[in-house]
Amino acid sequence: MITPLPKGVSMSQPAVLLATWFGAGLLPKVPGTWGSLAALPFAWLIAWQAGPYGLLFAGLAVFAVGIWAGGVYAERTAAEDPGPVVIDEVAGQWLALVPAALDPLQFGIGFILFRIADILKPWPARWVERELPGGLGIMIDDVIAAAYAALGLVILRIWVL
Numbered sequence: 001m002i003t004p005l006p007k008g009v010s011m012s013q014p015a016v017l018l019a020t021w022f023g024a025g026l027l028p029k030v031p032g033t034w035g036s037l038a039a040l041p042f043a044w045l046i047a048w049q050a051g052p053y054g055l056l057f058a059g060l061a062v063f064a065v066g067i068w069a070g071g072v073y074a075e076r077t078a079a080e081d082p083g084p085v086v087i088d089e090v091a092g093q094w095l096a097l098v099p100a101a102l103d104p105l106q107f108g109i110g111f112i113l114f115r116i117a118d119i120l121k122p123w124p125a126r127w128v129e130r131e132l133p134g135g136l137g138i139m140i141d142d143v144i145a146a147a148y149a150a151l152g153l154v155i156l157r158i159w160v161l
Contacts, residue, residue, distance in 0.1 A: 002026045003084060006077045015072035018065060018087055025086035035086025036115055039093040040107060052098050059094035059146075063139055066091050071135025081129065081138050092118060092142030096149035099157065106153065113152045117145035 003026045009016050011023065024038035025031040047055045066087035073085050096114040100106040121129065121141055125148075129141035 035089035067135035095146035
């Protein structure tokens with residue numbers, strides 16, 4: 001069952017379409033996980049076509065767009081960090097996968113590490129999420145979680161993979 005959009009919010013609005021990552025954030029129960037999963041095929045395609053620097057650039061571009069789109073969605077719904085907004089997970093997931101090789105195992109590990117970091121929100125992620133308003137507050141904690149996940153992936157690549 002798809003989560004209904006609040007009154008006055010429509011998928012025909014570009015900010016809503018992007019903030020929910022084309023509706024992935026409206027899927028039930030765990031929108032952040034759905035957003036991260038929806039990010040994976042795009043990440044693979046970008047990394048395959050443009051390499052890790054291309055994925056880094058794309059992640060930063062989505063981060064910038066997400067500040068706007070997430071902020072618009074939050075403002076229209078009067079919520080600080082609305083669950084359906086998953087563009088932050090997309091940006092974070094892409095950034096977390098920058099050190100991954102085009103290898104399904106490394107993408108899977110990167111996905112898991114990012115989800116763990118995004119859920120636990122290690123310092124300073126939880127602090128910035130609380131302290132920064134609007135779209136920047138929605139987006140920045142996922143970038144911090146991505147940094148932790150990317151570091152974990154680098155360590156695993158050096159020691160294990």
